[in-house]
Every structure is written in C-alpha cells, then in structure tokens.
Amino acid sequence: MAIATREQQAAVELVDLEKTPLRELNRRLHELARAPGPEAWRIVNPSGAHAVACGLDADVEIEIDGHVGYYCAGMNKRATVRIHGNASTGLAENMMSGRVVVDGNVSQSAGATGHGGLLVVRGDASARCGISMKGIDIVVGGSVGHMSAFMAQTGCLVVCGDAGEALGDSIYEARLYVRGSVASLGADCVEKELRDEHRAQLGALLDAAGIDADPGRFRRYGSARQLYNFHIDHAGSY
Amino acid sequence: MCGIVGLFGKSAGIEERLGVHLAAMLAQMNDRGPDSAGVAVYRDPAPAGSSKLTLYSADPQEDWASVAAQLGEAFAGAPEPDVRASHAVLVVDADAAAAEAWVRANRPDLRVMSAGSVIEIYKETGLPRDFAEEFRLTDLRGTHALGHTRMATESRVTTEGSHPFSTGLDLCLVHNGSLSNHNRLRRSLRREGIEFQTENDTEVAAGYLAWQMREGATLEQALEGCLEDLDGFYTFAVGTAEGFAVLRDPIACKPAVLAETDDWVAMGSEWRAIAALPGSAEARMWEPEPGVVYVWEREKVAA
Numbered sequence: 438m439a440i441a442t443r444e445q446q447a448a449v450e451l452v453d454l455e456k457t458p459l460r461e462l463n464r465r466l467h468e469l470a471r472a473p474g475p476e477a478w479r480i481v482n483p484s485g486a487h488a489v490a491c492g493l494d495a496d497v498e499i500e501i502d503g504h505v506g507y508y509c510a511g512m513n514k515r516a517t518v519r520i521h522g523n524a525s526t527g528l529a530e531n532m533m534s535g536r537v538v539v540d541g542n543v544s545q546s547a548g549a550t551g552h553g554g555l556l557v558v559r560g561d562a563s564a565r566c567g568i569s570m571k572g573i574d575i576v577v578g579g580s581v582g583h584m585s586a587f588m589a590q591t592g593c594l595v596v597c598g599d600a601g602e603a604l605g606d607s608i609y610e611a612r613l614y615v616r617g618s619v620a621s622l623g624a625d626c627v628e629k630e631l632r633d634e635h636r637a638q639l640g641a642l643l644d645a646a647g648i649d650a651d652p653g654r655f656r657r658y659g660s661a662r663q664l665y666n667f668h669i670d671h672a673g674s675y
Numbered sequence: 676m677c678g679i680v681g682l683f684g685k686s687a688g689i690e691e692r693l694g695v696h697l698a699a700m701l702a703q704m705n706d707r708g709p710d711s712a713g714v715a716v717y718r719d720p721a722p723a724g725s726s727k728l729t730l731y732s733a734d735p736q737e738d739w740a741s742v743a744a745q746l747g748e749a750f751a752g753a754p755e756p757d758v759r760a761s762h763a764v765l766v767v768d769a770d771a772a773a774a775e776a777w778v779r780a781n782r783p784d785l786r787v788m789s790a791g792s793v794i795e796i797y798k799e800t801g802l803p804r805d806f807a808e809e810f811r812l813t814d815l816r817g818t819h820a821l822g823h824t825r826m827a828t829e830s831r832v833t834t835e836g837s838h839p840f841s842t843g844l845d846l847c848l849v850h851n852g853s854l855s856n857h858n859r860l861r862r863s864l865r866r867e868g869i870e871f872q873t874e875n876d877t878e879v880a881a882g883y884l885a886w887q888m889r890e891g892a893t894l895e896q897a898l899e900g901c902l903e904d905l906d907g908f909y910t911f912a913v914g915t916a917e918g919f920a921v922l923r924d925p926i927a928c929k930p931a932v933l934a935e936t937d938d939w940v941a942m943g944s945e946w947r948a949i950a951a952l953p954g955s956a957e958a959r960m961w962e963p964e965p966g967v968v969y970v971w972e973r974e975k976v977a978a
Contacts, residue, residue: 484946484947484950485703485945485946485947485948485949485950486947503956504946504950504960506945506946506947507945523946523960525930525932525945525946526930541960542960542961542962544930544932544962545927545930563927563962564926564927564965582927582965583926583927583965584926
C-alpha cells in the first residue's frame with residue numbers, strides 16, 4: 438500500500454462507527470452519487486456491522502479498518518472499497534463495477550450475482566463464492582469452500598489455493614482457474630485446456646489483484662454445456 | 676434465523692465477568708432472535724455428593740422456599756433457593772438424577788431446566804435484552820456459557836420451547852436452523868425411552884445426543900452421528916461441564932464464527948457478537964468448516 442502524503446491524509450474523511458450511526462455513514466456515501474464530496478474515506482470500528490458502504494455509485498476510495506458483517510460493499514458501482522480485516526456473508530454481492538479488496542477471510546456468497554468489477558480476497562473465501570456470478574472477476578489468494586461458482590454465468594473466478602466440493606455446479610460460461618486441488622466438480626463442470634489466451638487473462642487478473650503467482654500452474658474449469666437444454670439422459674443431473 | 680453465542684474463559688478476568696460478557700454478546704444477537712432468549716452458565720460447582728437443579732415455574736408467585744423445604748425433607752440438608760425471575764437454582768444433597776426424579780414425581784407443575792453439578796439454564800420468552808436484565812445476567816461468574824436468541828420457525832414461542840435444551844447432566848444444546856425429520860426421530864427416540872416435553876425440533880436433537888451418549892458414545896461421536904441421522908439445517912453449540920462443542924451441518928446453511936485469544940474462546944452466529952469482547956480486534960478468527968466437530972474443554976486447553 439502506498440504511503441499517502443500529508444496533503445492526501447488531510448483529505449481523508451474519517452468516520453468512526455462507534456460515534457457515527459451506520460445509516461448516517463451510508464446516507465453520506467450515497468450522496469456522493471449526486472453531488473461531489475470527499476474522494477477518500479476511512480471507516481474505523483465497524484465491529485461486524487452489516488451493510489457497511491453498501492450501494493455506492495461514485496469514484497471514491499474507502500478504507501475500512503476492522504471486521505465487517507453481512508453485505509459489505511453490496512451493489513458497488515465504481516468505488517474502491519478496501520477492508521483491513523475479515524468480511525461476513527454476501528461481500529460485494531451484486532457488484533456492478535469498481536473494486537473490493539479484503540485483506541483477511543470472507544464468509545459465504547462473496548461476490549454473489551456480481552455483474553462486473555473486481556473482488557480480491559487475500560485470505561480464504563468460504564462456501565458459495567461467486568454463486569451465480571454474471572460478469573464479476575473474483576481473485577482469491579487462499580481457498581474457496583463448497584459450491585463455489587454455482588450457476589456461474591460469466592466472469593472469472595481465480596483460486597490460488599484449493600476449491601471445495603461441487604465446484605462450478607450447473608455452470609454456464611464463467612471461467613474458473615484453480616491452482617490447488619479441487620475436492621470435486623459439480624454437475625456439468627469439467628476441466629478444460631489452459632491455452633495462451635487463458636494464461637494471458639489469468640496473468641492480467643493476478644496482476645490486477647496484486648498477487649504474485651505463475652499462471653502456468655493453474656488449471657481451467659468450465660461448462661461441458663450438457664445441461665443447457667433438457668435431455669432425458671441427463672435427468673439425474675438436473 | 677436465531678442467534679447463538681458461546682464464551683469459554685481462559686483467564687480469571689473473563690470468568691469473573693462472564694455474565695457481563697454474555698449479556699453483551701446476547702444483546703448483539705437481539706435482532707436475530709426477538710422471540711425468546713436463554714443461557715446455560717457453568718458455575719459454582721455443587722459440593723461433592725450433592726447436585727444442582729435449575730427449576731422453572733409458570734407461577735410468578737411460586738413459593739420457592741417451600742419447594743426447597745420439600746426437597747430438604749426428601750433428602751438431607753436445607754437448600755437455599757437462588758431465585759432469578761421465573762427460575763430458581765437449588766443445591767440438593769442427592770445425586771442429580773434422584774433429585775430430578777423427585778421433582779418430576781412430586782412437583783409435576785415445575786419444569787427441570789437443568790440438572791448436574793455446575794450447569795444452570797435460564798430461558799424465557801421476550802426480547803433478549805429484557806431477558807438479560809430480568810435474569811440479572813451481569814451478576815453471573817462462571818467458567819463458560821452458551822446463549823441463544825430465538826426466532827421461532829418450527830414450534831410455538833414458549834418458555835419450554837426456548838433454548839438451551841438440557842441433554843443430560845451438565846449438558847445442553849442450542850441450535851440455529853430447523854430439522855425436517857424431527858417427528859420421525861422423536862417417535863424412534865421415545866421407543867428408546869427418551870422423554871420429550873414439547874413439539875420442538877431442537878428438543879429432538881437434544882434427545883438424540885442424550886440417547887447416543889447413554890448408549891456409550893462420546894460427545895464427539897454423538898455429534899458426528901448427527902451428520903448421518905439429522906435431516907435439516909443446523910449450527911449446534913453443545914455445553915458440557917468442561918467446555919463446549921460446535922457443529923455445522925454439511926452444507927453450512929447457518930452462520931457461525933469462532934475466535935480465540937489468550938483469554939477466551941468465543942463462538943457467535945455473527946462477528947458482532949464476538950466484537951463485544953475485550954481484545955476481540957486482535958483475536959484469531961475463523962469460520963468453522965461444515966460437518967466438522969470442534970471441541971474446547973478445560974484439559975485440552977491446559978494441554
């Protein structure tokens with residue numbers, strides 16, 4: 438992390454959630470979509486509160502010091518949200534654009550239904566990471582839990598560690614890259630060849646996430662496209 | 676929904692203020708379970724040869740002194756009732772099973788909430804914050820405790836249907852989730868001689884654990900049996916005389932967070948419950964894996 442100059446530090450808007458009600462913080466952040474305001478924010482003492490910095494729509498940088506509860510940075514548009522701690526269920530759920538970075542671990546359903554932007558988890562993500570993702574890119578420095586990328590439609594899920602049971606179950610066109618082991622693949626998810634175009638895409642994602650890893654050591658998984666249309670021979674797989 | 680909290684002290688400072696911490700954690704879970712609340716606190720061991728009962732009476736005018744006198748007549752000694760709202764704790768000069776059997780036979784209007792040598796269970800309908808105040812939780816010292824806030828789904832909102840459920844001497848269970856095969860399992864367990872007092876699904880899980888351990892299973896084995904025999908969603912926390920255990924169902928439908936410092940081990944449905952503890956910002960924190968039994972007990976911490 439770059440060290441801010443004194444001028445930049447002075448411009449950071451500090452919000453202490455022990456003193457400021459969460460609704461007031463989120464109301465002020467939402468106003469940035471309509472009128473200019475501070476471009477850099479620092480939120481301290483979140484103490485596991487839900488819906489911190491949810492629904493942003495502005496080119497701002499938000500730093501959160503501590504652990505956050507459910508749905509942090511949900512529906513994010515354009516903003517960059519960095520969490521120096523862990524995040525609970527539904528982090529960056531339905532993100533549209535922008536960037537969300539977590540130093541620690543995240544709970545279930547991180548990046549669920551996300552349409553765009555980049556979610557970076559430096560630690561582990563638990564179950565259902567990237568469930569029904571629709572264009573978001575997710576890079577996880579550690580491992581992901583079971584049912585990750587369930588019904589993933591498009592976008593990339595990069596896992597530098599291991600993936601839990603039923604990875605990519607009922608997947609559509611999302612690309613899954615896993616460096617470690619995969620406990621099991623879900624219905625209609627298969628390993629695919631890692632070609633140059635994939636290595637290039639993976640390298641760009643790892644660079645964007647600031648994670649030093651060799652794209653050549655990953656394996657690619659995606660849809661076998663057998664469940665797109667009902668076929669009686671596949672009845673057991675639906 | 677429902678909220679669960681657990682706190683296991685590793686220092687005298689935490690034990691001294693166990694009730695204060697428990698009340699703070701429970702208050703954070705207020706919104707997850709506004710129907711009822713309850714706690715199991717492990718404290719003040721009964722002297723050797725005697726045992727401790729927590730009794731509940733639906734009658735707000737209950738004459739606890741007379742209940743104590745009756746127990747004193749039936750067994751030796753003169754127990755002093757420690758009354759908290761609708762509950763009273765009595766130390767009886769007899770083993771817990773005999774004392775509990777006496778209450779069931781002679782005072783069927785009373786409900787035995789817990790029996791053992793260290794456990795005390797308090798539970799009541801209403802908001803968790805009000806419960807904590809009414810039962811003076813902040814007074815309680817102890818080694819460890821579990822708490823629950825209930826948002827009812829499977830059965831009625833009553834004192835008896837509140838958590839924790841006793842699962843045997845010094846044992847209790849709290850549950851977030853819902854079980855779908857509880858009616859069938861209740862029938863099977865009744866045939867094995869396990870008694871049930873409500874239509875509640877969690878009571879069946881408690882009865883299941885009691886049955887498993889009666890048949891010789893260890894706590895870990897009994898919990899592992901749940902993975903096979905229970906159908907539904909659950910995060911369980913089980914209290915024992917020595918500590919507590921945590922288990923989530925194999926697909927981890929219900930939330931749970933664990934955290935540990937040099938002074939405590941804590942469990943919560945959400946981090947905000949644990950954030951109420953001193954030193955939480957520096958705690959090691961993780962999410963328990965689905966289908967894995969976690970146990971903290973005194974000897975294991977010492978070892």
